[in-house]
Amino acid sequence: MRKILLGTTAVVGMALTAPAAFAQASMIGAGPHGAGGSPAVATSGLSVRIGGFFDFTYGLVSDSVDKGSFRGAGAASRQSTDMRTESEINLYVDGRASNGLQYGAVFELQMDNMQTSTTGSGTGVDYDELYGFVKGAWGELRFGQEDSAASLMQVMAPSVLWMGRSDAWDEFAVQNYTGQGGYTMAGINDGNDSTKIIYLSPQFSGVDFGLSYSPNRFEGENYWQVSNSSAYQRDMTGLTNEISAALRYRGTLGGVGIAASLAAQFADAAKQSANGVRLATKDQNVNAYSVGLVLSGILPGLQIGGDYTWGKYRGIPGGASLAQGVDGSDMIGLGAVYTTGALSIGANYVVANQSNGGSVADRTSTYIGAGLAYVVAPGMTLFANYNKITDENVPTAQATKSGAALTSFGGDKTRDITVSVVGVRVAF
Secondary structure, three states: OOOOOOOHHHHHHHHHHOOHHHHOEEEEOOOOOHHHOEOEEEOOOOEEEEEEEEEEEEEEEEEHHHOHHHHOOOOOOOOOEEEEEEEEEEEEEEEEOOOOOEEEEEEEEEEEOOOOOOOOOOOEEEEEEEEEEEEEOOEEEEEEEOOOHHHHHOOOOOOOOOOOOOOHHHHOOOOOOOOOOOOOOOOHHHHOOOEEEEEEOOOEOOEEEEEEEEEEOOOOOOOEEOOEEEEEOOOOOOOEEEEEEEEEEEEEEOOEEEEEEEEEEEEEOOOEOOOOOEOOOOOEOEEEEEEEEEEEOOOOOEEEEEEEEEEEOOOOOOOOOEOOOOOOEEEEEEEEEEEEOOEEEEEEEEEEEEOOOOOOOOEEEEEEEEEEEEEEEOOEEEEEEEEEEEEEOOEOOOOOOOOOOEOOOOOOOEEEEEEEEEEEEEEO
């Protein structure tokens, strides 16, 4: 999730201490500039814009993992209500050369939970996306921390603000427990921001395509794995040589809007363990494929569509490898959104299946959600949603050819989660 909370003074101070584009900026504008942020004037010929959002959410939670019967003898159930804040500040640097070449950089600062112990506020600031770009009539080249081409261009079932397969509800659900195994219903790569190179083509009769390459799953300047100081990110202890591609169409036919995509991602599995020992048996290499279609205008204000994803992966599509001899995974998502004036109402249904190996029943994750969003003023949106997740046969560890042990949720093999959310977003 993208998160940040910074005061205006801190933002201006950062702009003044950053490279030349920021150092020469004379003013950061405060007027509205849509999703692209507010305009700025820079004496260097580069412009600096600022944008972002702030969200406040209140959640009512019922989760099998919160029950005392799951937590152990004598444990009390967790609190059923909570509040969250979520925010981000985005800085956009844009320039144009005399030959028409556009260039610049994007800095997306997020409020993030970077706690390394039980202490701390959980509101540290780090980078989400952080990349440079050049673009022209030939397309756009991005380089740095950014989503993969497949993630950027994948068409998925429509939904309203903060409602969906891995949106606001997951802020309230406990994620770190034995056998959680990662999301099974997210999009390809779930927006992984490993450092990479991305090419995005221009549109040709409504068709465009994208390609991206990342040598490993790490980002930024780190050259070691923080979780193990003796392991380095070039040690091939995780996925490597990650390639993604997408082909997309956006246009109209007989007054009906059409968005469709075919996306794929491939990566090599780890070759050695974190202590530097070469693996005797390497996992299967990762592949994930997805097709999506969304139609709009069949009825005034209505969008409907869906997506189907399949391949050799576990957890997040394309996010982790499978042991040898274990079958692949698949997922289907359906959605509809109706918009009238300032009000949008939507519903989603998603089901994902992943092999547990051997004769053990597959893990099946089901999501049902409904929500609404109402724009009360420019940049201010109220939202509410209801989310029900059923996660059956969750493995305690990665499945093997002979099968996986399953998590017991207080004597049951099914984790039930229900999260109701209400909140407000201020975007600028």
